[in-house]
Structures are given as C-alpha cells and as structure tokens.
Amino acid sequence: MARELRIALDVMGGDHGPATVIAGAEMARARTPHIRYILFGREAEMSPCLDAYPKLRAAARLVPVEQVVLATDKPSQALRRSRDSSMGQAIQAVKNGEADVAVSAGNTGALMAMARFILRTMSGIDRPALVSLLPTARGESVMLDLGANVDSTADNLVQFAVMGAVFARTVLGLERPRVGLLNIGAEELKGTEEIKAAGQILRETTLPMEFAGFTEGDRIGAGDMDVVVCDGFIGNVALKTAEGTARLIAELLSRAFRSSPWSKLGYLLARPALASLKDHLDPNHHNGAVLLGLNGLVVKSHGSANAVGIATAINTASDLASDHILARIADDMAQYPANVQAAAASAAVSEA
C-alpha cells in the first residue's frame, strides 16, 4: 500500500473561492485515497463546503486561519503582512515537516516570494524555477522557467535544465528526456551570451538527459523537446502568448461555426470530436505549475482553475511528492558541479 501523503492546501486561494478548492480536493481524494489533507482557511467558509464530502472531512485536518492573501497584494506586502495567511501557513507546514507539499491557487507573485523566503533554495540551486507541462502535438512537454525570475545567468539555465530533466523523468517516465534551450535560432552562434554559455556547459553533461541544443518557439507546440529551458521572462511571455493564441483561435472558430446554418449543423456533427481536442488543450487538464529548487515542494494552480483543475494540481503535487523529486534533483546536482567546472574550464581554454 502506498505511503500516506500529506498535502497542505490553501483553501482561500483561487478566483472561484473555497467551494471550488474543496470540490477539487474531493475529486483528488477519490483518485488517491491515501492522501491526508491539512486545510488552511477561514473556518466559517471551509466548514460548510465540507458537509457534502464526509470522506474528505475524515481525511482532513482543518487549521482555521483568518488572514488571506488577495489577488491584488504585491509580493512585498504579502511577505511583510501575510506570513500568517492561509497561503503562508500552508508553506510553513512544508517547512515544519507537517506536510509533503503545499498547493495554492492564490496570488502567484506572493506565493513565490513567500515560498522562497520560508523554504530557501536547495544546495546547488541558486534560484527556483516555475515548471509546468504543456500540451503538444506529441503529448506533453516540460517547460521552465515560467516566471519565477526575470533574468537568468548561464548557471541558472543549466540548473533549470537539470531540474527539468528530473521532472520529465519523474512525471513523464522518460529515461533520457530530450532537453533544448529556447533560442531565436537553432545554430550554435545564435542568441544571448548566457544561452550560448549554458549550451556549452550542457553539451558536456553526463547526466541522464539528451541535450539536443537550441530550439525555437514554433517547435514547442510540435513537441520536439521533452524539456524546454529558458529564462523566466521569456518562458512567461511564451506561455501566455500560446494561451492567448489558443484563445484567439477558439474565438475565431466559434465565430466561424456560428456564421451560417450549415456551419452550425457542421459543428453539431463534429462536436464530440471537437470536445476531445478541447480537452487536450484545456488548461485544467495540465494544471499545476511547480516551484522547483526550494527545500520543499510548492504547487501553484491557475487562479481560474475549476474543481477539475484543482484536482489536477493536487494529483501533480502528490505524484511529485511520492516520487521524491527533490531528493532526485539533489542527487543529480551532487553529480553536477564537477561537470560544470570542467566544462567552464574547457570553455575558458577554447576562448583563450
């Protein structure tokens, strides 16, 4: 039987309120009954939502917390004022060893700032990265950093590649994931100095990944790479641009199908097939960005997630915690520094 897993859940995060978060937790519980929950939030709002789910109530401990981080709070405000909030308390539970992972659908900036401050970075990792799965023509790819940082050194990018490869081995079950650095061309001479230097270091890697060089934005959706590595600014813009493009096409499709009686009928006939396409692209089915590289796991759900999305994020969190992803990253990083220095030394030689 699977070991009991403990998830600290920020019940107050998310655009749709506690009822949606709790409904999502119930869905995840039904799939993974060995999860125990610690629910952080306002008791008067949490408790009534739990009445419908006696099994969830039995698997949960409620921790009443009055303070809540708002979507409009700045990260610095959250850090100063909101360590006692439902979000802050959930992260603190991971820090104290009471929970294996924290899940929140609240304010992203506040969550990242508090997680960094409370959990600190792992040995060998200078900065955490926000990691997620994206739908592609071949299935799913891992992409990071999606916005934990606004810029990155070559070393940061190399560390992201190592963490991303562990993520792909753990979540996608790949033995040697293909890892690519996102760039504006596939040739070795293209790109910023940071990207070129990171490429030089990664070409020497002996870790279980296949470093496949540079990749471009139009290849993300094709699924050329199992892991796409970039700095947080680029990753955030690329992810949001992809979401915006998908929304634009959905809007144009909907206009096209509504434009004549024939196209309306066509839509009705094709609807079951279109529904499976919609499923594949639905953010709720890929929900759960993971903040990797800290001394503790934190999973961020989309604020707009519905109950299915919350359940997906909780499932991601429980899979990563069960698979001890942080210990695996620590193992890989322990092997890595020697490689990095060797490559840096040879790079320095070749430049001299």
Next chain:
Amino acid sequence: MARELRIALDVMGGDHGPATVIAGAEMARARTPHIRYILFGREAEMSPCLDAYPKLRAAARLVPVEQVVLATDKPSQALRRSRDSSMGQAIQAVKNGEADVAVSAGNTGALMAMARFILRTMSGIDRPALVSLLPTARGESVMLDLGANVDSTADNLVQFAVMGAVFARTVLGLERPRVGLLNIGAEELKGTEEIKAAGQILRETTLPMEFAGFTEGDRIGAGDMDVVVCDGFIGNVALKTAEGTARLIAELLSRAFRSSPWSKLGYLLARPALASLKDHLDPNHHNGAVLLGLNGLVVKSHGSANAVGIATAINTASDLASDHILARIADDMAQYPANVQAAAASAAVSEA
C-alpha cells in the same frame, strides 16, 4: 495619379524559387500598376518565368546577378562574400536611390546584416527593428522587435515604440495608436530594469500615441494594443510560439475532423466558414516584416511564402514607401530627444 514607385526585388530568395517570387510580383503589379520593378537574379532562371507575364516584363528592368545567398549561409559569411548577390544588390539599389524599397524572401539573418551594413541606422535610432502585423481578435496589431536584436536598452525600446506608432498610423490608419510594452505583468513594478525605465520615459510622451503601459503575452491575440513593443529575443520567441500554437491547433483540429464519419461530414458543412478563419490566420495574408530604422526601406517576406504571400509583402513595401514612413519616423524622432531627456532627468530625480 500615384507617383511611380520603384521596388528592388530579390528574385532568388524564398523556398519556392524564382517562379513563385515572379508570380507574386505579377499579382502585386495587377493591384498597383504604378510600381516599377528592378529584378535581381540569375537571368537563365528569371527570364523564362517572365514569359507568362508580358505586363510585368514591361514594368521591370532585369539585373543579371549570378551570386545567391543560401538559406544556410551565416550572416557573417553573407557580409563577407555576398554583397554582389541578388539580395545584396537589391539593398544596394535602395542605398543608391535607384529603388524606394527592397523586398526579399531570402535568409533573414543575412538580409538584416547586409541591410544594416549597407544602409546604416537613421539619425536618432540606435538599432533597427523588425516589425510586422499580427492577426488578432480585433483585426491586426503591430509588433516589434521580432528579432533584429537579441537584447535592448530602455532607449532602444523607446525608439521601437516611436517607430511602431508611426507604422500603426501609416499602415493601420490610426490617429493615436495604443502602445504597450510587453512584460510579465501589468503592474508598474514588474519586469526588467530596461522595461521599467522605458515605461517611465514613454509615460511622458507627447507624440501622437496613447502609451497604455505594460501588456502581457496572452493579450497580444486579443488585440488590446495596436502596437506591442519588446526586445528582439522576446518578440522572436513570442511570434514563433504563436505560429507553433496555431499549427498545433490546426493539426489537432484536422485529427478531430478526420476521427469519425460524422465529424468528416461536419467539416464539409462548416468548410466555407472555416476557410475564412484560415484566411484570417494565414501567414501569407500578413506577410512582410519590415526592417525599420535604417536609411532605406527593406521588407522581408517569409521564406515559405507562396505567390499570394510575396504579393502581400510587395504591397506592404509599396504602401510604406508611398507613405514615406521613414520621413515620418525622422519627424517624430526629431521631436523626441528633448522629451526623452526630460523624462530621464525626472526619473533620476525621483530615484534620488
């Protein structure tokens, strides 16, 4: 009657060869009969293609050029070896005043490198930017820089904003285009130092544009901004990611429509409506990225453009040249330095 316009066309550029470029020129000629062409390329390949188009032949001067820039040539190679190529000669014709604008579907890196070297930047502009129109839910938006540079200072971004606003006034006919800086959040405190400083300068602008602050990747497709400004690395990744997402969805849609007899029938019924959606997103209908900020106009067509795409690029080129876009940019930039310095001074004060 419209003034005669002279277009220098690199007939050898593009994935589909001279026949497609010449067929595109004929389409553009039929729409805009006052264009005169100077066609640069291998005579043995150009001449037979022209036999079908006597009117185009009458409107064209052929300049036989043997050397051709290959898609695989590096920009540095092109600069050293290929100034006498069809691409290099087309740019040189603009420099010499023999043509109003050069159009090529060839190697982008080589075209940008040669154009910068031969034409040099305009007074007041430190670096050129690659500008294009993108389809949105509201129509079209202007985006720059799409990859002429790999990084940008605050001043570069401000200059891009000025050039982009002129482009939107000229091509989209807007009096006061809404201009946004692409960022990872809409709040003033988000982003890199360069973007924050550019925002501070642009908030003070008195030029005919509405500076609307920061915008995010998912708002590009929504058409929130008439002009989206970013550095070339980000712009290139965002543009290619949008293209890749559109291709992914097209592939998934096609799979969905083929998945059952009912969905195949549904597709047939909806086909006319879907064709208009495909038209709106077809890159050939938005083809023609413009390298702005040099002492001469250069328009880059997609390498994969068909004849319609080449014609679109030529039409873009002729519109921009007829509207004297470079003179308009020079006018705006002449008004600008004083504003920039004033804003920079007040920014310095507010930080002190």
